[in-house]
Amino acid sequence: MSEVSRSLFLSLSDVNYTCPFVPAEWIAAHGLKPNRIRPSGDSSDVRAGLCPYVHRFLQTACGTGDACAVVVTTVCDQMRRGAELIRCECDTPLFLMNVLATWQNANAWGLYRSELVRFGRFLEGVGGVRPSKEDLAECMVEYEAGREVTRAARLDAKGVPVALLGGPMTDADMEVFRILEKCGGGVVLDGTEDGERTLPARFNRRGLRDDPVQELVDAYFGSIPDPFRRPNSMLYMWLKESLARSGARGVILLRHVWCDNWHAEVDRLRDWLEIPLVDVVLGAGSAVQHRIEAFVEAIG
Amino acid sequence: MNQHLEQIPFERWDERYRTLAGGGMVEPAYGGPMRRHVDNGDTRLTSLKFDASASSLRLWNFLLTEEERLRAARESGRKIVGTMKDLGTVPVMAYSSPRLTAFYPDGAWWIPCVMELDAGLLEIADSLGVDESFCPVRAMLGAFATEAHFPIPDLLICSVGAVCDDFSAIAQRVNGLGHPVVWWEIPHRRAPGQGEEIVRLPGGMTAPRSQVGFVELELQRVREALDEVGGHRLSDSDLVDGIGVANEVRKELRELRHLTFTADVCPLPSLELLIAEMLAIHFCSDREETLAVLRDLVEEVRGRVESGAGFFRADAVRVFWVNPVADLRVMNLLEERGGRICGTEYLFSHAIDEIPMDIPPMEALARVALADPMVGSIADRAERICRDAREFGSEAVLVSRIPGASHCAVEGHLVGNTVRKQLGIPVVEIEVPPVSDPMRPTLSTRLDALIETARATRATGNGGD
Numbered sequence: 027m028s029e030v031s032r033s034l035f036l037s038l039s040d041v042n043y044t045c046p047f048v049p050a051e052w053i054a055a056h057g058l059k060p061n062r063i064r065p066s067g068d069s070s071d072v073r074a075g076l077c078p079y080v081h082r083f084l085q086t087a088c089g090t091g092d093a094c095a096v097v098v099t100t101v102c103d104q105m106r107r108g109a110e111l112i113r114c115e116c117d118t119p120l121f122l123m124n125v126l127a128t129w130q131n132a133n134a135w136g137l138y139r140s141e142l143v144r145f146g147r148f149l150e151g152v153g154g155v156r157p158s159k160e161d162l163a164e165c166m167v168e169y170e171a172g173r174e175v176t177r178a179a180r181l182d183a184k185g186v187p188v189a190l191l192g193g194p195m196t197d198a199d200m201e202v203f204r205i206l207e208k209c210g211g212g213v214v215l216d217g218t219e220d221g222e223r224t225l226p227a228r229f230n231r232r233g234l235r236d237d238p239v240q241e242l243v244d245a246y247f248g249s250i251p252d253p254f255r256r257p258n259s260m261l262y263m264w265l266k267e268s269l270a271r272s273g274a275r276g277v278i279l280l281r282h283v284w285c286d287n288w289h290a291e292v293d294r295l296r297d298w299l300e301i302p303l304v305d306v307v308l309g310a311g312s313a314v315q316h317r318i319e320a321f322v323e324a325i326g
Numbered sequence: 327m328n329q330h331l332e333q334i335p336f337e338r339w340d341e342r343y344r345t346l347a348g349g350g351m352v353e354p355a356y357g358g359p360m361r362r363h364v365d366n367g368d369t370r371l372t373s374l375k376f377d378a379s380a381s382s383l384r385l386w387n388f389l390l391t392e393e394e395r396l397r398a399a400r401e402s403g404r405k406i407v408g409t410m411k412d413l414g415t416v417p418v419m420a421y422s423s424p425r426l427t428a429f430y431p432d433g434a435w436w437i438p439c440v441m442e443l444d445a446g447l448l449e450i451a452d453s454l455g456v457d458e459s460f461c462p463v464r465a466m467l468g469a470f471a472t473e474a475h476f477p478i479p480d481l482l483i484c485s486v487g488a489v490c491d492d493f494s495a496i497a498q499r500v501n502g503l504g505h506p507v508v509w510w511e512i513p514h515r516r517a518p519g520q521g522e523e524i525v526r527l528p529g530g531m532t533a534p535r536s537q538v539g540f541v542e543l544e545l546q547r548v549r550e551a552l553d554e555v556g557g558h559r560l561s562d563s564d565l566v567d568g569i570g571v572a573n574e575v576r577k578e579l580r581e582l583r584h585l586t587f588t589a590d591v592c593p594l595p596s597l598e599l600l601i602a603e604m605l606a607i608h609f610c611s612d613r614e615e616t617l618a619v620l621r622d623l624v625e626e627v628r629g630r631v632e633s634g635a636g637f638f639r640a641d642a643v644r645v646f647w648v649n650p651v652a653d654l655r656v657m658n659l660l661e662e663r664g665g666r667i668c669g670t671e672y673l674f675s676h677a678i679d680e681i682p683m684d685i686p687p688m689e690a691l692a693r694v695a696l697a698d699p700m701v702g703s704i705a706d707r708a709e710r711i712c713r714d715a716r717e718f719g720s721e722a723v724l725v726s727r728i729p730g731a732s733h734c735a736v737e738g739h740l741v742g743n744t745v746r747k748q749l750g751i752p753v754v755e756i757e758v759p760p761v762s763d764p765m766r767p768t769l770s771t772r773l774d775a776l777i778e779t780a781r782a783t784r785a786t787g788n789g790g791d
Contacts, residue, residue: 073735074735075727075734075735075736076735076736100487100488100513100514102491103488103489103490103491103494103732103733104491104732104735104736106488106514107704107732107733107735107736107737108736110703110704110705110736110740111736111740113705114740114743122514122516124487124488124513124514124516126487126511126513127486127487127494127509127511128486128487128509128510128511130509131547133511133540133543133544133547134511137511137513137540140536144519147519253495253498254491254494256484256486256494256497256498256507256509257498257501257507257509258498283459284459284732284735285491286459286460286491286492286494286495286732287491287494287495289455289456289459289460289495290455290456290460290495290496290498290499291495291498292455293454293455293456294455294499294502296455
């Protein structure tokens with residue numbers, strides 16, 4: 027985040043969110059601070075039947091004192107319903123954004139755009155200011171520059187080349203990277219929710235000038251591959267291209283126990299991939315370490 | 327004096343069938359003794375207790391012969407449409423076409439119960455990586471893999487978006503097995519914002535006009551797919567006629583529910599009422615016969631109410647049941663423990679509400695789809711439950727959690743809180759697997775606790791709002 031964008035913020039109030047389909051630059055362009063949360067908390071802290079990630083997100087998002095808003099999307103059913111817990115248990119204003127599963131017709135793209143506009147009105151309601159077309163475009167260019175740094179940083183991994191795939195991760199789940207480093211694995215592709223899979227497409231310069239909101243729609247809704255999408259073929263197309271480029275010898279799929287969309291794809295991915303895949307349930311104690319270590323050893 | 331009716335166990339059905347047949351009972355083509363269903367593998371029936379009337383026999387026979395009806399429809403040249411998840415909207419469209427028969431492959435979720443796991447569908451789902459952390463609807467994946475429980479549809483349509491992740495993920499796997507799916511989006515129903523036009527939906531909820539318009543366009547894509555597979559262009563007039571018949575079905579069902587829930591003594595056991603309610607979602611593959619079955623049942627129940635005939639103790643606790651139960655046996659169990667059903671919300675209340683007839687048909691259907699209790703907030707759903715529970719005089723609410731379902735963890739908690747706050751009546755959650763026999767002591771204990779608490783509340787007069 028550059029100083030220029032930071033100076034645009036009207037206040038240091040955070041807008042807490044986690045879903046990659048929420049454009050950070052849309053929040054920033056409204057003069058508020060996008061705060062994409064990686065939830066903290068103890069992995070043993072669970073709520074019966076509730077996805078541990080959702081549980082910790084709710085705790086973290088609502089526990090941040092200076093947040094002016096929490097944004098949740100419909101990408102995950104548990105998160106959608108978790109929004110109601112926020113309404114009941116937290117005073118921070120909540121925005122629940124409809125992000126559609128379907129994407130192969132104009133109706134869906136149109137709704138994502140209208141949701142962005144509605145989100146913009148919400149941001150104005152919590153202290154933001156509607157940006158001009160030029161300010162929005164400028165903000166988008168800055169954020170894109172930041173993402174280019176992220177993309178480039180992935181290229182110098184050392185060790186047995188592995189690809190990560192899967193959903194969102196908590197602070198505690200980042201232990202996976204330490205385990206990998208210790209056992210000689212190197213991440214050449216990060217397809218988790220915090221990784222390059224969920225980076226929006228690069229903006230079209232002409233689009234930025236003519237209709238930056240549509241450019242956000244195209245870059246986010248039009249390009250982020252995810253297993254919740256119907257059909258989810260975009261995920262497989264992305265994987266095919268990214269894995270070939272990465273040189274990964276194996277895929278480590280990281281998911282939380284109630285994440286149906288990733289879980290249901292494990293078997294299909296195993297059949298489809300030309301390299302081995304290991305399914306790792308995050309928060310499963312020492313099993314996480316043992317599975318990863320054994321996998322790296324096996325493909326090494 | 328009230329006439330006390332007794333349910334019969336399965337082993338008494340043969341004798342009962344002979345009595346009914348000897349008494350001049352006229353049966354439809356799918357009629358016959360109950361035993362043949364058990365002989366065909368539906369062994370759970372031997373653990374159930376039944377309403378022994380001819381109307382009930384007809385209802386059960388109608389339900390349990392659906393597969394034959396689907397195969398006959400295909401042989402007669404009709405195209406089979408598998409509609410998934412929306413529970414009540416797309417079948418109204420499909421049956422508006424003279425060439426289509428629609429059913430819900432989702433219904434396979436009861437196969438593990440009805441066949442007491444002998445069909446092996448859950449094991450097949452396991453082998454495909456869809457294990458018990460998913461809801462029992464994973465049996466549908468097994469049914470598609472075996473192709474043994476229903477004819478593979480000529481067209482598959484599935485609503486996605488604001489639906490359970492379990493279902494959406496499993497439907498994607500069905501697609502991956504080589505069964506193409508037409509996906510249509512049902513967005514999360516949100517409250518209208520400031521300045522937005524408000525549309526009232528069936529069931530009393532509201533949505534912004536823009537969402538109704540969006541769903542209408544989605545259903546238009548469904549309509550085009552139906553046109554194509556049926557080789558018949560569905561006109562607005564076809565749809566209006568189709569909505570008219572669907573409304574007749576819904577009207578009979580509402581009457582059946584009202585009679586059953588408000589009678590002094592219970593005129594229809596919960597199991598038969600559950601099955602009757604299920605007919606509304608896709609007409610059990612024969613729309614006209616559904617209407618006839620329901621009318622027969624309504625007539626039977628009305629007669630019982632007028633004569634004061636009924637089941638169970640007169641002081642049975644009036645329980646509102648939330649969510650369908652994976653093991654039908656548990657419906658009987660509630661009644662054995664001293665309850666009776668007075669109010670239900672089996673995830674498809676929008677399939678029972680009247681479809682508006684004074685607006686264009688596609689908009690009417692869009693409003694129905696958006697009225698689905700599962701696509702909106704839990705708060706909306708809880709409000710509806712409270713309203714209905716109040717209307718039917720429910721004394722307790724039972725939330726039946728579906729194992730592995732993505733919505734249940736939060737839902738039961740919030741529904742319970744709302745009910746306690748608004749109605750002051752006891753709420754208990756249970757979780758029921760497809761065959762619950764090993765859990766019966768635990769379930770009985772929880773049901774006893776609910777019934778006893780409701781009785782205590784009744785005695786002290788502390789319940790109610």
